[in-house]
Amino acid sequence: MAVLEVKGLTKSFGEVKALSGVDLTVQEGEVFGFIGPNGAGKSTTIRILLGILKASSGEAKIFGQDVWSDAVDIHKRIAYVPGDVNLWPNLTGGQVIDYFISLRGREVNQARKQELIERFQLDPTKKSGTYSKGNRQKVALVAAFAQDADLYILDEPTSGLDPLMERVFQEYVMEAKQNGKSVLLSSHILSEVERLCDHVGIIRDGTVIETGSLDEMRHLTRTHLYVETKQPLNLEDMPGVYDWQQEKQGYSFQVDTEKLDDVIKKISEYEVVKLESAPPTLEDLFMRHYESGGAMS
Structure with missing residues (x-):
């Protein structure tokens, strides 16, 4: 009610x-x-x-x-x-x-x-x-x-x-x-x-x-990933990947939820050594709304 x-x-x-x-x-x-x-x-x-x-x-x-x-x-x-x-x-x-x-x-x-x-x-x-x-x-x-x-x-x-x-x-x-x-x-x-x-x-x-x-809104946010692979990796131009950064031993980036499966499959081709995932937060959604003028990017 x-x-x-x-x-x-x-x-x-x-x-x-x-x-x-x-x-x-x-x-x-x-x-x-x-x-x-x-x-x-x-x-x-x-x-x-x-x-x-x-x-x-x-x-x-x-x-x-x-x-x-x-x-x-x-x-x-x-x-x-x-x-x-x-x-x-x-x-x-x-x-x-x-x-x-x-x-x-x-x-x-x-x-x-x-x-x-x-x-x-x-x-x-x-x-x-x-x-x-x-x-x-x-x-x-x-x-x-x-x-x-x-x-x-x-x-x-x-x-x-x-x-x-x-x-x-x-x-x-x-x-x-x-x-x-x-x-x-x-x-x-x-x-x-x-x-x-x-x-x-x-x-x-x-x-x-x-x-x-919160669960419904998290579908609209991006998951944070950190990955280390045996072979050099670059997914910067892959659809759904954002904020690609090469770090000392691996790579950190964000992925649209609907593209997560495609990205994981692609990463697996490069012999994964380490993969860490952080769930999307309300702050991610909030900032995306304001950065995009209220429209989801």
Whole structure:
């Protein structure tokens, strides 16, 4: 069942068109990665989903309700973490967390809150004005995961966190998924998206240019190969071979997935001594989209 559905979403600011027909679907119990560089339209889309901005045209629904007209009801069932958290400087971190949770009209689960505070290594007694960027992010993450939300909307949530805290964050995202919750994760950290997400949407210049599962998208990427042979080898001009480089003892290059069988057969003619393969990554796909202006090369 779809928890979030966006169809043909557009947003203009005067002459500037920030979104040009965005389509997204997030299913119940899945983590959806929403990726693209700064300025691509990720945050504008999320602000529309939160009812902060009104779309110029198109449709956006969460739990089957309109994100603009039904925003109050929707917010009772979602948790949101922005990429740059601003807090009240004279309130302690603990007070801010309690306030954020109370906005949804529910009592604070003190045991759950305390567990999160300890896992994220946050001192809740300090005033928010003394917090670093990373600690401000921790306040928002503790408040979000302390809530029993049905949909978590996370916009660059690990900005300012160290690698250890990023790992803690990832554990709580996976816990939410295991509990049947849905997550929309906007990020430019591709390794994070690859580790957590079931489906991915790539946005470029206000348009979603590719969506699918990671496995589906990997079919469009290239496999990295390193090979050593007894006889000299040169496949530089072979169809589907890219970035051919001769190294000290062998050769490294990339191969289009659909040409991999042909390339392996060709290599075998040269008496293979060593063959190493690295699977294609989300970053490969992402970079190919942007280097080719959105069209797969």
